[in-house]
Amino acid sequence: MDFNIESRNNRTVIQIQSEKLDTHIAPALKSELVLVSGKGEKNIILDLEKCQYCDSSGLSAILVANRLCKNAGGTFVLCGLNEAVERLITISQLDTVLTITRSVDDAEKMIS
Numbered sequence: 001m002d003f004n005i006e007s008r009n010n011r012t013v014i015q016i017q018s019e020k021l022d023t024h025i026a027p028a029l030k031s032e033l034v035l036v037s038g039k040g041e042k043n044i045i046l047d048l049e050k051c052q053y054c055d056s057s058g059l060s061a062i063l064v065a066n067r068l069c070k071n072a073g074g075t076f077v078l079c080g081l082n083e084a085v086e087r088l089i090t091i092s093q094l095d096t097v098l099t100i101t102r103s104v105d106d107a108e109k110m111i112s
Contacts, residue, residue, distance in 0.1 A: 003029060005036070011043035011075075011111050012036050013104060016051045021058030021085075029061045033068055042074025045107040049080030054088055066098055075099065077107035 002025045004015045014032070018025055036044065044065050048054070054062075062078060069076035079101045081089065089095050101107045 003032070005032065007041070008108070009112070011045060011108065012041045013045045013047060013108075015047040015049070015104075019050065019052045021048065021051050021054040021061065023055065023057045026055075026057035026061040030064050033061065033065045037068040037072060040072075042069055042072035043076075043111045044069050044074070045077045045079060045104055045111070047080045047104050047107075048078065048082070048085055051080075051085060052082055054085045059088070059092060059094065062094070062098070075111050077101055077110055079104055079107045 002016065002018045004017060006013045014029070016025070021029070033044070046062065046065055066076045077099045080103065081100065089098065089100070099110065101110065
């Protein structure tokens with residue numbers, strides 16, 4: 001499995017287990033996000049700590065998560081970004097749209 005999904009209190013934490021969030025993983029991640037959201041979960045934390053690379057399909061999956069949470073009146077938090085992924089998000093100007101924290105703990109504090 002390319003990611004772990006864990007429900008905690010009023011949020012779902014999804015940890016990417018692969019070094020790349022790309023066309024091989026993003027479609028499955030999008031499907032999982034839709035399922036999680038469909039179950040009524042509105043707060044999602046996406047942990048990219050193990051992820052070294054992200055392409056446009058990965059960014060698309062991140063934006064799907066953000067939109068699903070926003071539409072449900074919840075919160076989406078992205079965390080654990082390495083330098084390359086953080087740079088991509090900044091270049092794409094998504095740092096102005098997304099809530100980003102250093103760690104899952106910090107993300108959980110924002111939601112609780």
